[in-house]
Amino acid sequence: xxxxxxxxxxxxxSEGALVLLRCNYSSSVPPYLFWYVQYPNQGLQLLLKYTSAxxxxxxxxxxxxxxxxxETSFHLTKPSAHMSDAAEYFCAVSAGxxxxxxxxxxxxxxLTVHP
Amino acid sequence: xxGVSQNPRHKITKRGxxxxxxxxxxxxxxxxxxxxxxxxxxxxxxxxxxxEAQLEKSRLLSDRFSAERPKGSFSTLEIQRTEQGDSAMYLxxxxxxxxxxxxAFFGQGTRLTVV
Numbered sequence: 001x002x003x004x005x006x007x008x009x010x011x012x013x014s015e016g017a018l019v020l021l022r023c024n025y026s027s028s029v030p031p032y033l034f035w036y037v038q039y040p041n042q043g044l045q046l047l048l049k050y051t052s053a054x055x056x057x058x059x060x061x062x063x064x065x066x067x068x069x070x071e072t073s074f075h076l077t078k079p080s081a082h083m084s085d086a087a088e089y090f091c092a093v094s095a096g097x098x099x100x101x102x103x104x105x106x107x108x109x110x111l112t113v114h115p
Numbered sequence: 116x117x118g119v120s121q122n123p124r125h126k127i128t129k130r131g132x133x134x135x136x137x138x139x140x141x142x143x144x145x146x147x148x149x150x151x152x153x154x155x156x157x158x159x160x161x162x163x164x165x166x167e168a169q170l171e172k173s174r175l176l177s178d179r180f181s182a183e184r185p186k187g188s189f190s191t192l193e194i195q196r197t198e199q200g201d202s203a204m205y206l207x208x209x210x211x212x213x214x215x216x217x218x219a220f221f222g223q224g225t226r227l228t229v230v
Contacts, residue, residue, distance in 0.1 A: 004157075009155075034218060036221075041223075041224075041226065042223055042224070043119075043121075043206060043221040043222050043223040043224050044158070044206065044221040045221070046218050046220075049218055090157050090158070092157075101146050101148055101163065101208070101210045101218075101219045102148065102160055102163060102171070103150075103160065103219065104160070105157030105158050105159070106157050107155075107156060107157050108155075108156070108157050
């Protein structure tokens with residue numbers, strides 16, 4: 001079984017500041033990990049994914065995440081926030097094989113960016 | 116547009132009525148997933164199909180819910196005798212079956228409001 005915990009339901013940063021969104025996972029098998037972004041009344045867009053290759057994963061829009069097995073974490077970062085980054089972010093975990101596409105999501109973190 | 120398409124985008128219905136949603140996946144994507152997202156929560160897995168076969172159903176999918184994918188292409192999700200607790204965003208996602216690390220692509224969702 002898999003589970004995801006996102007620490008902090010709301011994160012607020014100033015434009016140009018570092019963005020750090022926290023995600024810890026639990027998985028009984030080697031996990032596949034994802035970060036999705038959701039804008040109001042929209043579906044989910046993939047930012048990046050970890051699939052057991054490089055532990056530092058780079059995604060779209062300048063985001064990246066590092067898989068740390070010892071800490072069971074997959075935190076999302078961006079060096080400099082932009083106003084357009086304001087959205088809700090979801091961390092998700094999946095088992096591999098035939099269950100690869102079945103995702104277990106965290107509760108989400110709403111990112112607010114102040115000018 | 117070759118993305119996942121969901122219709123309708125919004126549905127308002129009276130309690131006790133039946134509703135049906137449609138999802139058209141990306142062409143040639145064998146796997147199709149339904150998720151439900153309530154306000155302030157991450158999406159929760161409901162069910163998934165490989166071609167026309169429904170391979171897994173969540174305990175969240177009560178007897179009032181039924182999903183079909185009759186020809187292995189589009190899928191429908193029907194809710195009978197709707198209740199106010201059914202109000203949520205219903206998300207559909209698809210992915211190819213053969214690739215082991217291709218993520219699921221999400222549609223924009225159908226927002227259901229039961230009054």
